[in-house]
Amino acid sequence: MSINTGEMKDIKEFLYKIADDQLIIGHRNSEWTGLGPVLEEDIAFSSIAQDKIGQSLHIYEILHSMGEEVPDIIAFARKAKDFRCSHLTEYPIGEYDFSLMRNFFFNHAEHLRFEMLASSSLEPLANLAKKYKGEIKYHIMHSDTWVKQLGRANEESHTRMQSALDKTFNLALGIFEESDFADALREVKVFDGESVLQDKWFEEISSILDKAGLVIPERSKWVPSYGGRKGQHTEYLEPMLEEMGEVFRLDPKAEW
Amino acid sequence: MEYIDPRVNRMELPANDDGKEIIESLEEWETYEVFHQKKRGEQHIHVGIVHAANPEIALLMAKEAFGRRRQTANLWVVKTSAVTATDYEDQDIFETTPEKTYREASDYYCMDRIRKYQEEHGIEDRKEERRKKKEVRVK
Amino acid sequence: MYGNAQIDIKEKSKSLIEGEDPVKLAEFEARIIRGEKIEPKDWMPKAYRNQLIRMIEQHAHSEIIGALPEGTWITRAPGFRRKLALMAKVQDEVGHGQLLYSAAETLGKTRESMINDLINGKSKYSNVFNYPALTWGDTAIIAWLIDAGAIINQVTNSKGSYGPYCRALERICSEESFHLKYGHDNVVYLATGTAQQRELVQDALTRWWQPIMHFHGPPDKVSEHTEILMKWKVKMATNDEMRQRFLDEYVPKIWDLGLTIPDPNLKKNESTGQWEYTEPDWEEFKRVINGGGPCNKERLQVRRWAEERGAWVRRALMKPEQKYTVPLA
Numbered sequence A: 001m002s003i004n005t006g007e008m009k010d011i012k013e014f015l016y017k018i019a020d021d022q023l024i025i026g027h028r029n030s031e032w033t034g035l036g037p038v039l040e041e042d043i044a045f046s047s048i049a050q051d052k053i054g055q056s057l058h059i060y061e062i063l064h065s066m067g068e069e070v071p072d073i074i075a076f077a078r079k080a081k082d083f084r085c086s087h088l089t090e091y092p093i094g095e096y097d098f099s100l101m102r103n104f105f106f107n108h109a110e111h112l113r114f115e116m117l118a119s120s121s122l123e124p125l126a127n128l129a130k131k132y133k134g135e136i137k138y139h140i141m142h143s144d145t146w147v148k149q150l151g152r153a154n155e156e157s158h159t160r161m162q163s164a165l166d167k168t169f170n171l172a173l174g175i176f177e178e179s180d181f182a183d184a185l186r187e188v189k190v191f192d193g194e195s196v197l198q199d200k201w202f203e204e205i206s207s208i209l210d211k212a213g214l215v216i217p218e219r220s221k222w223v224p225s226y227g228g229r230k231g232q233h234t235e236y237l238e239p240m241l242e243e244m245g246e247v248f249r250l251d252p253k254a255e256w
Numbered sequence B: 001m002e003y004i005d006p007r008v009n010r011m012e013l014p015a016n017d018d019g020k021e022i023i024e025s026l027e028e029w030e031t032y033e034v035f036h037q038k039k040r041g042e043q044h045i046h047v048g049i050v051h052a053a054n055p056e057i058a059l060l061m062a063k064e065a066f067g068r069r070r071q072t073a074n075l076w077v078v079k080t081s082a083v084t085a086t087d088y089e090d091q092d093i094f095e096t097t098p099e100k101t102y103r104e105a106s107d108y109y110c111m112d113r114i115r116k117y118q119e120e121h122g123i124e125d126r127k128e129e130r131r132k133k134k135e136v137r138v139k
Numbered sequence C: 001m002y003g004n005a006q007i008d009i010k011e012k013s014k015s016l017i018e019g020e021d022p023v024k025l026a027e028f029e030a031r032i033i034r035g036e037k038i039e040p041k042d043w044m045p046k047a048y049r050n051q052l053i054r055m056i057e058q059h060a061h062s063e064i065i066g067a068l069p070e071g072t073w074i075t076r077a078p079g080f081r082r083k084l085a086l087m088a089k090v091q092d093e094v095g096h097g098q099l100l101y102s103a104a105e106t107l108g109k110t111r112e113s114m115i116n117d118l119i120n121g122k123s124k125y126s127n128v129f130n131y132p133a134l135t136w137g138d139t140a141i142i143a144w145l146i147d148a149g150a151i152i153n154q155v156t157n158s159k160g161s162y163g164p165y166c167r168a169l170e171r172i173c174s175e176e177s178f179h180l181k182y183g184h185d186n187v188v189y190l191a192t193g194t195a196q197q198r199e200l201v202q203d204a205l206t207r208w209w210q211p212i213m214h215f216h217g218p219p220d221k222v223s224e225h226t227e228i229l230m231k232w233k234v235k236m237a238t239n240d241e242m243r244q245r246f247l248d249e250y251v252p253k254i255w256d257l258g259l260t261i262p263d264p265n266l267k268k269n270e271s272t273g274q275w276e277y278t279e280p281d282w283e284e285f286k287r288v289i290n291g292g293g294p295c296n297k298e299r300l301q302v303r304r305w306a307e308e309r310g311a312w313v314r315r316a317l318m319k320p321e322q323k324y325t326v327p328l329a
């Protein structure tokens, strides 16, 4: 199919939001390296972080092939306002319950988004979805297992997981902030839209959280944390990017 | 105090009150023995252990501890306490005597008898025939 | 001193084989002479068990504490390739800790008590990790040269007599080859890069040279103890032998890059085949190992933080019927 320049811009925006989410949550998760609750989990969580960053790199490469900057410049030298990540990914790692719950919400949205992309009319996107199916499946296994077990293990773990859920839920809803280009992408059969994704996501997480004995806030209390997709971010993103690009920006002529 | 590690600056570091046991006993759970199969059709091989609270966690952890850097088709985890092993003290029960050649393929050769019988009864030796054919082909 | 056998002061006064059954001891030693490995449930002299526990445990601690100075730079690594590689490298180091604690556990000390001993300062880890990784240049030098020192130690020890330790070391060494390549590549990019990059790496080398010279520990004193540990294949080479191997392999590679090693006396004596160098300050080594280094306190506090933060996860999943069995191999 042929894509006109307007659609091309929309597709790029769409790719930026997927990749930025992965990069930022991957970076956050990587902060646990060497500090995890047990050595084995330390290793597992680091793999998940590596996978996410690796996936973001792949998407930035697609973007580069569409005329954008090289991935390193995109990731390490862009301004915060140009990032399209959701607020959920930006928050500091907090306690492990927060990090697990964030990852749980994110993984399910990511897995369903990729599933939708698998039938996308845009070939590189469809391939992407196929390539990372296994990685994302493990991420889901990982977060589902922890959420189910810790949700029901003892009083402390239940209370922690419930309060982490309460803290992250509205942030998680922010993943599904609709973009101006949604209709255009639907028309060219690239992506069916965020509200379709959110419905699927809600169904999936509900059944797991039910098994975990954890309660989702009532719909009337939902206040999605929007803005990220439009470049309006939490106070945490800028210092994080500052830190991430600290060495990269030391010497503009350098190759690292 | 400002640390070099930005992560450390984000932590509230505990005091260094030496002597306190941080981890209580059994807090790192039990161990599971991990068996790794590289490809379908191959044997599962013991590769090490993981600490885990239950089999589900054990598999989740074994996947990355032992599967992330090598080709893997399948993993097993078995609670260490569920394994019964022979004693190294008794390794001598596996020793064998040199007389047990009757169970080796190499111990069976009866060509002599066949040749002798062929000579006595005028049966041509097929091997001899084949050898000659081969010589012709080489030439 | 990554995990090389050192005599404990308490054991110095008495013989390592005091009170051991002479018949069993002879069988044990004969097995080692035949080149066979010792397995966890075999009879072994108490001193053999204690030395190995201490050595493997220290090695394990070095891996997880060593993950801290480098882990620091994951969030700042420049570019995707370096960021991902550094994450994988530090992850491997944590994995090495996991493998080594497992090996030590087969000798009868639980992981809980090993980590408690680490945090409470009863058990040591490699001295080099008491120094800070100040710049990106430091991470490059650490990944290349500290890992190189560790590899020399690990390859040597992998030929030792205790089965589970050897098996762990074999897997570790195969991963270390990536660390070494990654570290070297990183140093090469800096050394052949812009003036600022070169300065970063030269600075780091200058600061890290003394800790690197400390890495294999002070010269061993010749003693009956050392002889026995060597006979038991617990100690596979003297500290000086390992240091010589390190210098022989890496000094030329450092000089290839035109970098300056801050020791004017460093040279290979062609007639003896030995490297000559200024003896590093062993008083400083002792001071740092006994808690006086720039990062000792921070390292243990961070480890304590990690254990305390993780306690709720571990405790939540403990079950009353759970019982510990010493791992098999």
Ligand SMILES: [Fe+2]
Pocket: C063, C092, C093, C096, C150, C172
């Ligand atoms: Fe290591």
Ligand SMILES: [Fe+2]
Pocket: C093, C147, C150, C176, C179
């Ligand atoms: Fe290493």
